[in-house]
Amino acid sequence: MTNVTLTDVSKSYGGTNVLKGIDLDIRQGELVVFVGPSGCGKSTLLRMIAGLEKITGGTLEIDGRVVNDTPPAQRGIAMVFQSYALYPHMTVRENMAFALDIAKVPKAEAARKVEAAADTLQLTPYLDRLPKALSGGQRQRVAIGRAIVRDPKVYLFDEPLSNLDAALRVATRIEIAQLKERMPDATMIYVTHDQVEAMTLATRIVVLADKGISQVGTPLELYEAPKNEFVAQFIGSPSMNLLPGRITATGAQTEVTLAGGGVALSAIPTEPDAMGRQVNVGIRPEDLVPTNGAAIYTGAVDYVEALGEVTLLYFVAEGNRPGVIAKLPGIHRQARHSTVALTADPARVHLFANGQSLRVRSATR
Incomplete structure (x- = not known):
């Protein structure tokens, strides 16, 4: 069983703490994605697991063995x-076999491993091509194949799709998801700033913020039951709307006045x-819907983004009421400068006090 366990792991540069109190258990067969704002330490944490950054405090175990002081080459990773880092004068076959030749x-045996990896990654027709004759997505697959042939205990991905254009990024993301399905026992750790990558690839997502872990959970757990306002606004695009309000009744019919x-x-x-607590009422843009009846929010549409499959309506802030964003399916050509009344299903509403969730949810919905 190849588990990766971090216990009270910290990282400092001189007197500056970058990460502290990281406790995380990554199980065999998981694809765990690290996400967070720029500078939160997600790539640093990945490099600590790889052995490219020294751990300041705590312990890191791979396959039950403490590897804090183990050289990267001996960690089984x-x-x-981000960069393909392929040798331009070597063929795909030679690039993939290079680490095996060095070892x-x-x-x-090396040829067998290269051919098996090429088959898994659908690279067999390109084995005798040079990197310059490949697309960006194919080059990234070669870089992944170079990792596969080593048969590591853990695969680490540091924003591998960030250098690709939008279309290639989508195609390669699907290929990585399919690769994981073909390698169900492989343990993978993946760093990205792209929410779509995180939501579609991850077994579990680790959200990093304020030098530590803000929340760990499956993609839908983070989307449906964020533990705090940061996660609520970080997961989902556009970000969750937060409206000030107060709990005016509790019990079977809890009531919140905005x-x-x-x-x-x-x-x-x-x-x-x-009861009586001041709260922020969180409503995702996609959960706001127009109504001709009783509305929780009525405002003037200041700006419209027509994306085809959805339309984003941006509402003007007025007085002590912030502006909001509504995400409506389809095309709404005449929405700009109109006044629109909105409502939401209470089952989709989130409540936060002092930044922490007050929402009580069942395990499934």
């Missing part, structure tokens, strides 16, 4: 970087002692 693996007017939201499950 393989890393795929003096018998040529017959500042600035609007019909109160009822029947929101919350903690039992939440």
Whole structure:
């Protein structure tokens, strides 16, 4: 069982703490994605696992063995970087076999491993081509193949798709997802700033912020039940709307009154002692819908982004009521400068006090 376990791991540069108190257990067969804002330490954490950055405190175990002081080559890891870093004068076959040649693996065994990896990555027709004759996505697959032939315990990906254009990024993301399905026992750790990559690839997502872990969970757990306002606004695009309000009744029919007017939201499950608390009411843009009846928010549309499959409506902030964004399916040509009334299903609403979630949810919905 190839597990990766971090216990109270920290990283400092001189007197500056970058990461602290990192506790994480990555199980065999998982594809765990690290996400977070720029500078949060996600690539640093990955490099610490790889052995490219020294761990300041705590312990790192790979396959049950503490590897804090183990050289990278002896950790049983393989890393795929942003840059393909392929040798331009070598063929695909030679690039993939290079690490095996350095390790003096018998040529017959090395050839078998290269051909098996090429078959997995659908690179067999390109084995005798030079990198310049490949597309960007194919080059990234060669870089992944170079990792596969080493048969590592853990695969590390450091933003491997960031240098690709939009179309190639989508295609290569699908290929990585399919690769993981073909390698169900492989343990993978993946760093990205792209939410779509995180949501579609991850078994679990680790959200990093404020020098530590803000929340760990499956993609839908983070989307449906964020533990705090940071995760709520970081996961999802556009970000969750936050509207000030106050809990005015609790019990079977919990009621929240929003500042600035609007019909109160009822029947929101919350903690039992939440009565009277000032809260931020979180509503995702895709959960706001136009209504001809009682509205929780009515405002003037200041700007429209028509994306074809969806339309984003940006509402003007007025008084003590912030502006919001609504994400409506389809095309809404006449929405700009109009006044639109919005409502939301209380089951989709989130409540936060002092930045932390008050929402009580069942395990599944």
